[in-house]
Amino acid sequence: MNKSSVFWTAGIVVVVSLTIAGCSSKFAESMRKITYPPGFKYTEPAELRSDMARLSQQMLLLDKALIKGYEPTQDGAKDQRQQVLQALQNMGRTAAKLITGEAGGNHPFMQDHMQDFVAAIDQARAAAALQEPNYYFAGKVSGGCTNCHKVNR
Incomplete structure (x- = not known):
């Protein structure tokens, strides 16, 4: 050789x-x-997807609570309010976790937009918690994921 x-x-x-x-x-x-x-902080894709799946699941619950026709009684309105607040609270917790870097902290789109998303969730939760609940901002949160994902794909 x-x-x-x-x-x-x-x-x-x-x-x-x-x-x-x-x-x-x-x-x-x-x-x-x-x-x-x-x-x-490197985030494994599976970890990021699982948090996004949690957000998506809560988004579906929020949509269902907003769309579903409730009885025009005090109990019906109270149930709707409770479901909306619970979904928003869970979404806020998951979104805050994504911001803090536990998952997705270095993802460029999340760095740019997740803080705004969490602020929108907080605003929606405050409006839904009023004595006369206002679900306008909850509806905006509901469209927030779709808006960001259409822009960033």
Whole structure:
């Protein structure tokens, strides 16, 4: 064997080894520690999706509470109000978790828009908690996810 074929063989072995090692999740995790800046929190896609799924689930409950026709009695209005407030509270908790960096803290769209989304949730919760509940802002929150996802896709 001549020198050039030895170098080619060695080069191929190195490239194949690095490719296989690069596919290893433990190797990728250790590389993230080196390649990302110290303040960067890498979020696994599954973790981000699960929090977004929680937001989506609460959004469906909020929509259902807003759309469903309630009895025009005090109990019917009270039930609707309770369901709206519960959904908004759960959404606020999940969205705040996304902001704090526990999941998605370095996602560029979340950095730009999640604080506004949490503020809208707080505003909707305050309006729904009034003696005469106002669900206008809850409806705006309900459309907030759709608006952001259409813009950022």
